[in-house]
Amino acid sequence: MILIKKVLRTIWTDKAPYLGSMFLIAFSCMLMVMMNLVSKNLNNTYSAYKSNHVMSDVEVYLDTELDMADMKKRFNVKIEQSGVTDYSSKDGQILRIFSFNTQINTPAVSSGKKLESGEILLDKLYAKKNGYEIGDIVQIAGKKYKYAGDMTLPNYIYVAKSKDEVIRDPKNFGLAVVDKDDFESIPNATPFYAIKFNNSNNLKAQETAMKGYLREKGTKIIKWENTEKNYSVSYVLVKINLMGKLSIVAPSMILLLTCVLTGILMWRLLNRESVIIGTLYAQGYRKKELMRHYLVFPLIVAGMGAMIGTIAGVFMINFLYNFMLTTFPMPKEPIVYDLGILMFSLLLPVVILCVSTIIVVNRMFKIRPSQLMKGNKKNDKANFIERKLRLDKFKFVTKFQIREQVRSLSRTIFLLFGIIVATMFLQYGLTMKSSVDYLLNEGISKLYHLKYEYVFNEYKRGAPPKGTEQFNTMYAIMDDEAETNFYITGLPKNSTRILLNDLKGNKLTPDKVIITTPLAKKMGLTIGDTIRFYNFEDGKKYSITIEEIADTYGGEFIFMPLSELNAMLDLPSDTYIGIFSDVEMTFAKKEIKTTKSMDAIKAGFHSLIDQMGIMIYSLTISAFVIGLVIIYLVTGLVVDEHKGTISLFKVLGYKKKEINKLILNSNIFTVIIGYILGVPLLVGSVDVMYQALAESLPMVIPAKLNIWYILLGFVIVMLTFELAKLMSRKKINRIAMSDALKSGTE
Amino acid sequence: MFIHILNLKKSYQSGVVTTEVLKGIEMKLEKGGIGVILGPSGSGKSTLMNIIGGIDRGDSGSVVVDGIEVNQLDDNKLTTYRREQIGFVFQFYNLVPSLTVSENIEVVSHISHSPLNMDEVLEAVGIKDKKHRFPRELSGGEQQRVSIARAIIKNPKLLLCDEPTGALDYSTSRSILQLLQQVNEKYGTTILMITHNTAIAAMADRVFKLRSGEIVAESVNQIPVPAERIEW
Ligand SMILES: Nc1ncnc2c1ncn2[C@@H]1O[C@H](COP(=O)(O)OP(=O)(O)OP(=O)(O)O)[C@@H](O)[C@H]1O
Ligand SMILES: [Mg+2]
Numbered sequence: 001m002i003l004i005k006k007v008l009r010t011i012w013t014d015k016a017p018y019l020g021s022m023f024l025i026a027f028s029c030m031l032m033v034m035m036n037l038v039s040k041n042l043n044n045t046y047s048a049y050k051s052n053h054v055m056s057d058v059e060v061y062l063d064t065e066l067d068m069a070d071m072k073k074r075f076n077v078k079i080e081q082s083g084v085t086d087y088s089s090k091d092g093q094i095l096r097i098f099s100f101n102t103q104i105n106t107p108a109v110s111s112g113k114k115l116e117s118g119e120i121l122l123d124k125l126y127a128k129k130n131g132y133e134i135g136d137i138v139q140i141a142g143k144k145y146k147y148a149g150d151m152t153l154p155n156y157i158y159v160a161k162s163k164d165e166v167i168r169d170p171k172n173f174g175l176a177v178v179d180k181d182d183f184e185s186i187p188n189a190t191p192f193y194a195i196k197f198n199n200s201n202n203l204k205a206q207e208t209a210m211k212g213y214l215r216e217k218g219t220k221i222i223k224w225e226n227t228e229k230n231y232s233v234s235y236v237l238v239k240i241n242l243m244g245k246l247s248i249v250a251p252s253m254i255l256l257l258t259c260v261l262t263g264i265l266m267w268r269l270l271n272r273e274s275v276i277i278g279t280l281y282a283q284g285y286r287k288k289e290l291m292r293h294y295l296v297f298p299l300i301v302a303g304m305g306a307m308i309g310t311i312a313g314v315f316m317i318n319f320l321y322n323f324m325l326t327t328f329p330m331p332k333e334p335i336v337y338d339l340g341i342l343m344f345s346l347l348l349p350v351v352i353l354c355v356s357t358i359i360v361v362n363r364m365f366k367i368r369p370s371q372l373m374k375g376n377k378k379n380d381k382a383n384f385i386e387r388k389l390r391l392d393k394f395k396f397v398t399k400f401q402i403r404e405q406v407r408s409l410s411r412t413i414f415l416l417f418g419i420i421v422a423t424m425f426l427q428y429g430l431t432m433k434s435s436v437d438y439l440l441n442e443g444i445s446k447l448y449h450l451k452y453e454y455v456f457n458e459y460k461r462g463a464p465p466k467g468t469e470q471f472n473t474m475y476a477i478m479d480d481e482a483e484t485n486f487y488i489t490g491l492p493k494n495s496t497r498i499l500l501n502d503l504k505g506n507k508l509t510p511d512k513v514i515i516t517t518p519l520a521k522k523m524g525l526t527i528g529d530t531i532r533f534y535n536f537e538d539g540k541k542y543s544i545t546i547e548e549i550a551d552t553y554g555g556e557f558i559f560m561p562l563s564e565l566n567a568m569l570d571l572p573s574d575t576y577i578g579i580f581s582d583v584e585m586t587f588a589k590k591e592i593k594t595t596k597s598m599d600a601i602k603a604g605f606h607s608l609i610d611q612m613g614i615m616i617y618s619l620t621i622s623a624f625v626i627g628l629v630i631i632y633l634v635t636g637l638v639v640d641e642h643k644g645t646i647s648l649f650k651v652l653g654y655k656k657k658e659i660n661k662l663i664l665n666s667n668i669f670t671v672i673i674g675y676i677l678g679v680p681l682l683v684g685s686v687d688v689m690y691q692a693l694a695e696s697l698p699m700v701i702p703a704k705l706n707i708w709y710i711l712l713g714f715v716i717v718m719l720t721f722e723l724a725k726l727m728s729r730k731k732i733n734r735i736a737m738s739d740a741l742k743s744g745t746e
Numbered sequence: 747m748f749i750h751i752l753n754l755k756k757s758y759q760s761g762v763v764t765t766e767v768l769k770g771i772e773m774k775l776e777k778g779g780i781g782v783i784l785g786p787s788g789s790g791k792s793t794l795m796n797i798i799g800g801i802d803r804g805d806s807g808s809v810v811v812d813g814i815e816v817n818q819l820d821d822n823k824l825t826t827y828r829r830e831q832i833g834f835v836f837q838f839y840n841l842v843p844s845l846t847v848s849e850n851i852e853v854v855s856h857i858s859h860s861p862l863n864m865d866e867v868l869e870a871v872g873i874k875d876k877k878h879r880f881p882r883e884l885s886g887g888e889q890q891r892v893s894i895a896r897a898i899i900k901n902p903k904l905l906l907c908d909e910p911t912g913a914l915d916y917s918t919s920r921s922i923l924q925l926l927q928q929v930n931e932k933y934g935t936t937i938l939m940i941t942h943n944t945a946i947a948a949m950a951d952r953v954f955k956l957r958s959g960e961i962v963a964e965s966v967n968q969i970p971v972p973a974e975r976i977e978w
Contacts (some may be wrong), residue, residue, distance in 0.1 A: 049799035086793055372891070391849075396849075396856040399845075400842075400844075400845065400849070407844030408844075648840050648842070651799075651801055652828065652833060652853065653825055653826070653827075653829025653830070653857065655829075658857070709831070738796075738801070738802075741836065
């Protein structure tokens with residue numbers, strides 16, 4: 001058909017909207033494909049790792065030796081005895097050494113060689129950061145080991161020292177594996193049992209049965225650690241889940257919105273073709289032929305865009321995938337390209353744009369060709385709002401601007417929608433950052449007024465050391481399916497270290513039972529609710545009633561008066577287990593159980609966020625680019641649809657400045673309203689997203705947008721709008737006066 | 747002389763082909779007069795008028811309107827010239843569809859130094875009762891009245907009408923021509939009008955016949971006929 005040439009020429013002469021749409025689609029498809037496939041592949045990698053290297057279900061620390069043969073028979077499990085120890089060298093470095101397992105939690109050795117006696121495997125980053133080359137000698141407890149290769153452990157994927165200090169510091173903390181016989185000779189090792197249930201259904205029940213059996217036998221369970229709930233594995237899961245959800249929610253939303261937007265754009269672009277469609281129709285072209293012809297537009301724009309984007313996405317996968325594997329070392333699996341996702345990314349834009357085209361062209365067929373040829377403008381009546389508006393009191397410029405917005409409500413709504421979408425994209429990353437900032441500044445910093453927390457091995461009594469404040473804790477486990485666990489902390493009634501506010505902002509003193517917001521949200525509790533739980537230490541059951549909710553996101557806690565907690569635990573009222581201090585203190589090593597530094601905790605949070613960072617920032621930048629293109633496209637559209645008016649105004653002697661003001665500034669209110677609507681919509685949707693993530697995240701994050709970020713976002717949107725106006729100005733200058741003289745339409 | 751054109755030439759270049767549209771036009775029109783340009787399609791009528799109105803520029807020759815050498819003005823001065831001196835009436839009215847009748851007129855009064863009174867002009871063109879209507883709620887003749895009102899509100903020295911009755915029926919055309927004649931009398935506006943219709947020439951002071959870019963005949967009506975008496 002000769003008309004194909006016409007399509008290409010139309011696209012070429014009016015490049016901006018078509019290429020802009022193509023770009024938007026390509027970009028969104030790329031994001032979609034990349035994020036989805038990386039997330040899918042990470043998931044596969046994790047599953048493969050879990051099964052190939054037999055990740056344990058639980059790791060159990062007991063006070064006696066276990067009769068493994070008996071247990072295997074009784075519970076249909078695999079068990080392997082294992083051991084761990086922290087070896088600290090002089091300069092404060094800690095190497096966490098495991099014994100080499102052969103059945104459960106088998107290390108993934110990069111060299112593939114078996115580990116010989118006298119050899120040691122290290123985690124790659126630690127080795128690299130500390131300058132170890134294969135063949136080097138590593139000294140441990142006076143014994144020399146040959147560094148034989150790198151390994152990763154399925155039960156220790158995220159290499160951080162502890163749950164509280166989640167920052168990864170490969171210079172000072174690393175993992176190592178030595179042969180079982182060699183391991184015997186390392187002092188202070190803690191033995192534990194790695195257990196894998198052969199039947200992976202109903203793990204909880206099987207665990208409960210096993211725990212019950214052990215208790216019955218009089219074995220004390222020191223620690224029962226669910227491997228996938230252990231931070232070193234759960235962070236990987238969180239990350240994969242987060243990425244999975246983010247990659248489904250965010251890019252799909254972006255893609256969908258982009259498609260809707262470009263669909264509307266296509267609609268408006270084709271509407272301009274009504275004269276031509278009418279003429280061709282009148283000259284005997286069949287509907288089918290015309291439809292086929294106009295479908296070329298979406299096929300080119302969406303088809304090319306989707307193809308370019310999808311291919312680009314596929315190329316980007318490897319890069320992101322490798323990056324993720326350095327953070328979470330796992331044996332690399334071959335990349336799987338999910339055909340469904342690729343097809344979705346290729347087809348969705350094409351389908352939406354084609355549907356939009358079919359609807360708009362079909363609508364035109366309903367109008368008589370003679371009417372179409374006249375531009376299909378004369379018959380539409382003044383709308384209700386237009387008729388009602390009496391603007392006599394306003395200045396002409398204002399009148400014109402209001403009239404223009406009201407005249408083409410659909411265009412105004414399109415612009416509004418475009419701005420809302422652009423705003424949401426722009427603010428997306430800022431909201432995430434804002435939320436985390438809030439968590440850190442408002443949450444942690446406002447809650448804790450201390451630098452160090454020391455927890456002792458044994459209860460102490462009486463007054464705490466000078467300058468410190470004492471507390472007692474109990475590790476509570478809910479008697480429910482989820483086995484939610486949290487600390488109940490007893491504080492002096494006049495605590496100055498932990499400061500709490502209620503939801504109205506009033507100060508709360510810890511003379512009541514106070515629950516923090518995240519924990520209350522997680523368990524769905526309000527004031528007056530009574531919860532029943534058991535003490536992890538001795539398994540005894542207790543219950544308390546919530547009296548206040550504290551407005552803090554600093555952690556999942558219940559605070560209560562120290563004396564009451566002690567009474568509940570049957571301890572003398574001046575008992576404490578730990579102290580808060582502003583200065584670093586030294587205690588005998590065996591006296592202290594854990595030491596926490598608030599700075600390290602904060603650093604940990606930051607590092608956790610930084611890991612999400614690359615994703616968040618790349619999404620933000622992408623969103624920004626998309627937002628900019630959207631605003632430009634929409635502004636350009638406004639100019640195009642005003643061609644006649646602009647040309648007329650030029651003839652009538654309007655100056656460039658005046659025209660720019662009339663045409664481009666008439667949208668400013670729409671832009672502002674769009675922004676104002678966009679912000680709460682975004683915060684709302686981020687909140688929904690966080691809530692969806694709450695189960696998989698180690699913390700509850702409030703969706704907050706800092707007032708400064710709101711202003712910043714506004715400035716960015718306005719600057720973008722100004723930039724788009726600037727670019728549109730050229731377009732206005734190019735419009736010829738003869739346009740007004742030739743046609744009578746608008 | 748109010749309009750004085752000497753040896754005006756204009757050609758268009760499209761690709762390698764150069765079309766000479768105006769081949770040395772000579773033209774004069776007195777202040778307060780009505781001039782009519784007749785000629786077949788493609789003869790260069792609109793081109794000539796556009797140059798006079800400062801929308802387009804001639805290649806050579808001089809175009810003086812009320813002492814202003816139009817052909818020498820730069821873009822900014824041309825804009826000012828159009829804005830202050832010229833009123834335009836088009837065949838297809840070219841009203842802004844989103845604006846009401848009075849707002850459409852305001853498009854022009856808003857940028858002119860000393861516009862006439864809006865109600866007076868609305869009265870003069872006979873659409874005072876329709877000032878809050880939108881263009882699409884008016885007939886073609888009414889729309890052309892609005893367009894004339896828009897052109898005269900700034901009290902232009904020169905009113906340029908490119909086939910003002912081209913899209914109208916017989917009786918409406920006549921009433922529009924009548925209106926133009928009234929404007930000419932009431933405000934002393936010089937009018938230059940393009941038409942296909944030779945009968946209309948009767949109402950002009952001067953008639954210019956254009957063919958292939960040249961004025962082939964020029965005639966002077968000593969006693970112009972009132973528009974209501976013109977028939978075709
Ligand atoms: N922008 C342009 N580029 C090239 N040629 C042009 C351009 N504008 C007009 N022409 C040519 O100039 C000639 C005169 O055009 P003009 O519009 O002045 O004619 P006209 O007498 O007004 O005709 P009509 O009665 O049909 O309106 C025509 O042959 C036309 O093709
Ligand atoms: Mg013409």
